[in-house]
Amino acid sequence: MSNMLEVADLGHSYGDYEAIGGLTFTVRAGELVCVVGPSGCGKSTLLRTISGLIAPSRGDVTLNGSHLAVVFQDYQRSLFPWLTVQGNVEFPLRSLPRAERRSRAAEALAWVGLSAAAKKRPWQLSGGMQQRVAIARALAYRPALLLMDEPFASVDAQTRFELEDLLLRVRREHDTTVLVVTHDIDESVYLGDRILVLSGSPAKLVADLEVPLPAERDQVTTRTDEAFVALRSKVARLLNVGGKPTLDVDKWAAAERESLSETVSS
């Protein structure tokens, strides 16, 4: 599989404060990668440098494609209230002929199940529906990479589950490459093919973990799957959730691999 995104020794400082320090990773075409880390650990800086919103202090970001799209956490501010839902989805497509714009918007709205709401204003919809509009807008743009910044952090738990499943379905159907930035460990395990664990100040990559779960996932069975539970605790320990003293990561990872293989074999 070819690499869609290559990040090499990416670092960024705001004045004297170093937010992220020397991150290197790749995202392969068609993959869904989750970047997980505590709040304020530089996840947003990482996303902003990848999306080109800020120029990094050092390092390179190489996108193997012409453009990317971003779904922001704050859907209310990200959508334009003076445009209809359809107008919002067509917004990044203004350079295309009208007919193609229309058909692409209609198609993307159908993918997220909002065809009926095309003529409404975003503010007439519920929060979850608004975020679906934002996702449709990003998909209609046909990005080489879809970046998502805490995309489901502002909706209630029920809606969040629905949106997570919607994202998994849409990206499976359309082979979209996705990079999700989240602070939610469960979400990163549930969504990801791979998890990049970010920690420390400046933020460094402490682990790059494959998710040993099948592509088809389910909110009830997947979340109780042994592999899910094991990986979730592993990430939690890597992020030192609960304030236990920091572990020697390498030593701990070796021990963890042993314990994992034990559980699997038993």
Next chain:
Amino acid sequence: MNKFLQRWTVFAGLVVFWQLAGMAADDPFFPPPSDIVSAAWEWWVLEPQNVTEHILPSIGRLLSGWAIASVIGVALGVLLGRSDRAMDYAGPLLVFLRSIPPPALVPVFLLLFRGGTSMQLATIIFGVIWPVLLNSVDGARSVDVTKVDTSAVFRIPRHQWVLGVVLPAASPKIFAGLRVSLSLSLVLMVISELVGTDNGIGSQLMQAQREFDYTRMWAGIVLLGVLGYGLNTVLLAVERRALAWQPRSRDEQHA
């Protein structure tokens, strides 16, 4: 209908009171409304050339002055609002110019333009540009960061950024400025016609006053009131259409 009654009862009551008081006082300085209406009838309906030679040119100057000021004000305001550096340079100058009362500049414009329409337009434009300009600056600045980021990520072209994002986002504030400016243009239209011309509502008002024709003077004043009310009503209707996209009330929004 109830609402209509509610809105106009006080107004009608005051007119009736004025009529009765005017008739009782029988004072040439304060004629009753009936006399004012008949003076207006004689002046403008029986002599329609007064409408074409004085009222319409006045309205024309008012509207064109306001329109020119609005275009310049919005364009300049959006530019200054989106550029901190431009605002750093121009800020003090704007505050200084805005502080000059526009009527004080009438003699200057009189010298510069030798009276006539261009002097009147200059007075109106200089006087009414500030509310539009400053509100546009404010509105353009208020585009929130997420919309700026969204537009940057989708790499939308510059004209779409200005016309499709900044202007709509600033439009509620811009309209507030336009309304203040419109009522100001009426004031400045009259002031600019008081000197150096024998044409327009303002000059007719002065002339009636000089000829001790107080009924006509009052007719002119009432005409200005009607004009101001009418213009504001039209602009409000336009605003309501243009800003129909705004979430109207909390209950209409899903949380």
